[in-house]
Amino acid sequence: MSSSFGTIFRVTTFGESHGGAVGAVVDGCPPLLALTEADVQPQLDRRRPGQSALTTPRGEADAVRILSGTENGLTLGTPIALVVANRDTKPGDYAEMSNVPRPSHADFTYQMKYGVRANSGGGRSSARETIGRVAAGAIAEKWLRLKAGIDIVAWVSSVGVVEAPDLIGAGLTRAAVDVNAVRCPDAAAAKLMETEILAARDAKDSVGGIITCVCRGVMPGWGEPVFHKLEAMLAQAMLSLPATKGFELGSGFAGTRLRGSVHNDPFVQKSNGLGTKTNYSGGIQGGISNGEPIVFRVAFKPPATISQPQQTADFDGQPTTLEAKGRHDPCVVPRAVPIVEAMAALVLADAALLQQARS
Amino acid sequence: MSSSFGTIFRVTTFGESHGGAVGAVVDGCPPLLALTEADVQPQLDRRRPGQSALTTPRGEADAVRILSGTENGLTLGTPIALVVANRDTKPGDYAEMSNVPRPSHADFTYQMKYGVRANSGGGRSSARETIGRVAAGAIAEKWLRLKAGIDIVAWVSSVGVVEAPDLIGAGLTRAAVDVNAVRCPDAAAAKLMETEILAARDAKDSVGGIITCVCRGVMPGWGEPVFHKLEAMLAQAMLSLPATKGFELGSGFAGTRLRGSVHNDPFVQKSNGLGTKTNYSGGIQGGISNGEPIVFRVAFKPPATISQPQQTADFDGQPTTLEAKGRHDPCVVPRAVPIVEAMAALVLADAALLQQARS
């Protein structure tokens, strides 16, 4: 069950990085939603490798095919199977690593857990696994947009030590985010970030970063206390992504330094009902959406795969030097933007349907 | 299902802050574990209100009773029902707030979600709900300790702007943590933290903080990719706690500023097998434990309930001034230490049993 997520709107992903295909089955999508591959492909294209000089050169069209669950361009309410073939697989690149677990990658832990691991490219722990999530998330997102006018936009808010200014209230669109390859809508910061990423790449190194995500238009009442509070599900969703190390909602870690009298969000009358004057809460109170924008940040570590030689040990404990040959991104955050959006959409769609059940 | 957590080792909690009782049912605890109330009470006592001048004066003995699932002091493998009666309830304290949702509390969102809310003291959103978690977690923890020698210790690592030095590698025990009321094992920092908490209280205000938790002795192989990765379940567990705003594993948000060549944890031979030289990963790689200590931090906001007057609006949108009368903590982190430990234990026990199933 560990490859499934969600209670009503439920996605199950499958696929290794160098196997036949990757994909997902979406169960519980409401019927009569207009849906074709064209609704899903754009987010896959934003996630695709080889988009720019900042990303891995692996060449994958990542064209999705819907195998079930729709007829005449409408969902039937039945499971939607989504498949993307793997094409540019180069198993040979990984051959020499077979007895050397790559530092901070999942080779060692998969071997310890399963007693076996995919020989090539990380298998299931590869970022390629997220294709199924992005495809499923695109469906959730379309439903949220049409059903409830919800708008989810994520962007790169830091790369290494370069931080963009606060853009949470800027009403950003995806077009504004995609204006540069790094997916940071602040031009000056984006320029510095790009420099940082290219510097890491040229140093055969990698660099981390942070993605900020805002979900606008979420009505009050979504989220299921106590264990399925909305922020708890977002946290699970984000920490289930490869390379993530942290999640914070609203004021997050910085908020711990404030006094309650500052941090509390007083209520004020707004055009569409009761709202809050500030939004330290990040749009969620007591685990339930309050109608304000949901704001969260996700930390991504510097990718574990780097081209420079690393002193480490092999599975037998013998010291060795490892030099990676696989293709990889020097920084994952530009491509992770649609992945974060997809997971947010999956969490929200499920929360919406669960709340609909209560009446 | 939102009040249940875990797949095999599964806890279901119940109870409002001012109802008849709070508690939990633990399903899936392995049989033949020695278990009586005496195993559960100590962590409840650490969570209990009224422990010190730093906590709410609500007087609750919080004595737990086991109603089922054991016989002759041994678990039967059947559901263990744990009940703690509510005694010191003062519904009257909350009467005047009935038409004014407390800022940054859950009154508004519960009302919007359910169309009704407990009149008194937060109902299900109260920290009192965590009693069931702590009781269940004590059982999980005992099983982990006896079965696998696992040791879980959390402490207060910051209060407001006061930060304790890094104690992750210090081999802390609970006795060392409990040496002062603030539950920070560094005496100097603890003194400053206590001053900060008392200052907030005297200012009719509140203050946030951070808890760090270390789980030692976890064997490699626990955690279920891809959606139930170990850090994903920890993140869900921690963000399901009242007042939490963030979670980070290992290097966390700070790790995003590092280069991969620094951040990677090289493998080295250790006495009990392959380990890592550094632990930026926080004991988890690819969603699976790697045998190193699991290290994470949880951010707690300043409590929403403060005694000073607040300008806000009532449910009708009319501006009003709210002055809280209920009893409350100026800072939750000292009492949240056993709660964080309990949730960590629940996550680990379930992960252990899921891994046992695979063979």
Place this chain on the structure above:
Amino acid sequence: MSSSFGTIFRVTTFGESHGGAVGAVVDGCPPLLALTEADVQPQLDRRRPGQSALTTPRGEADAVRILSGTENGLTLGTPIALVVANRDTKPGDYAEMSNVPRPSHADFTYQMKYGVRANSGGGRSSARETIGRVAAGAIAEKWLRLKAGIDIVAWVSSVGVVEAPDLIGAGLTRAAVDVNAVRCPDAAAAKLMETEILAARDAKDSVGGIITCVCRGVMPGWGEPVFHKLEAMLAQAMLSLPATKGFELGSGFAGTRLRGSVHNDPFVQKSNGLGTKTNYSGGIQGGISNGEPIVFRVAFKPPATISQPQQTADFDGQPTTLEAKGRHDPCVVPRAVPIVEAMAALVLADAALLQQARS
């Protein structure tokens, strides 16, 4: 998780027959349902031992207490904990059986599964476990009645070889069912059944029977293909009850002998929409309710506990003679009527909420 049932409307039961208490936690009950103990007690009273000469003389008031989830007589949408204390426990009655697994009871299998079993009275495998189900089912039933006008009535349709005439279309009420102790609304058959039960008792023996259940007023559209089809969930629910050996829907096993041209239910216009002329389908087609009455039957074996000596073997494989002393029913079906109704209500309430989620 094996002591929980349902996805949205979810019950978790706990308790052994001779422990401190039995009960249930109901999570996901919609808010604002009027609910007090008085709504739950009547079905517990119908299930209670000692009702008549036909049932075990164990004297239990089985008075239920609601510990959480309601305030001022209304549900809050939060978990409802229900507890019934065990009072008339006589562990001594079972002492001598400790090394002899009772034939066709669960002593042997519990011991093999858990490595331990309750010393007294069947523990968790006792029919006493169904108290939590009946209490939870009473809540589900009330919600179904108020929300959707649904009416669930079960009765004893056979005891041993005595079969009542077909009463499915008779519009039976619970009052009509309860007119005699055996809970068969056909007076002549009831008389014969009673004779049969008393004869079994006097012979220190036991006898089986069948319960028929009709659910009227279920609207079309409930049930979740493919694995949670309505009949699949009913089948799981009924076969999870102690002593059940079979389930059939509508035409059931007898329907296999018919030709399709006879068995098909043609559509006809009815006052409230499209209906079917016949109801061989039992109110469910393709796993989804069709608006016709849902009709099913459940087979209960003769109780395993009998007072006459039995030739069997002890845990060591040594032949021995077992003579039971515990109190027990010579036939379970009269008391099982409210239990079947409860499980049907739990299935339907969950199906209703799942269908509500889809829109």
Place this chain on the structure above:
Amino acid sequence: MSSSFGTIFRVTTFGESHGGAVGAVVDGCPPLLALTEADVQPQLDRRRPGQSALTTPRGEADAVRILSGTENGLTLGTPIALVVANRDTKPGDYAEMSNVPRPSHADFTYQMKYGVRANSGGGRSSARETIGRVAAGAIAEKWLRLKAGIDIVAWVSSVGVVEAPDLIGAGLTRAAVDVNAVRCPDAAAAKLMETEILAARDAKDSVGGIITCVCRGVMPGWGEPVFHKLEAMLAQAMLSLPATKGFELGSGFAGTRLRGSVHNDPFVQKSNGLGTKTNYSGGIQGGISNGEPIVFRVAFKPPATISQPQQTADFDGQPTTLEAKGRHDPCVVPRAVPIVEAMAALVLADAALLQQARS
């Protein structure tokens, strides 16, 4: 979640009868199981249409392809995606039925539930959905055979009024079952059954039947009380199959007519431990396997699709005559044999892994 089944060994199926493909994702299969398409195809071939004169002439090779979860012929412990393309689709056959719900089929209920339904051939309610189950079940079965020596054999025990003699103790193999097209290993009964099926077909009619299934070699201790008792999961599994109307374990409905003194299964010492002299229990006591063969029967109604004209009503309630043109089986039981085996295997594999988790 309604298209998923199982807790640890979990299958998710997808696909409509006339869409692009049908298939399944198996999550939780243990790693290091030798597995290729050749392990899965044989049971699909036994389920395939067009095998004999007794089955629908729809021509489908039903060749399965494994897209993920294996490498070098071994499972990786990751999700196994299985896909079978639909080829011989004839949507035109169903065009005229669009406003006439077929009696006792799922057209009406799907329309009421989802507000839409597949135009062609039953969509998700088609028996074609079972392909994913059979593929997944073949994997479960291989694991059960290699891991625990378990042997699952089902056969046709009745067709219409023709009943085969009791073959439960005959040690049947699949080869013995497949000796004739009707899959009844008793030659005389098989001949009569075949005559009955052909007679129904020639009369443009259909006929029902019963499948008996025996699972040998199941060790004591599998099954999870109280809601996931082994018979409860088997009942859910079987009643989730298209066209099923009943399930009974061991003595079943007939057992209700017996006295307990006859029906009880006394314990006796056997070569491999304690066993029972008789097996009225059907291999399960208290919801847990006892080591004896698990024996159950499943009732299948006469197929709803028949070629003769039927008086019915259209969606508007207008009387009409319906004459079906789609291809269909006059009797489903011969092809349902591997489907029943597959579902039994899925239940047992999951029960085995759940029991493994407990220790």
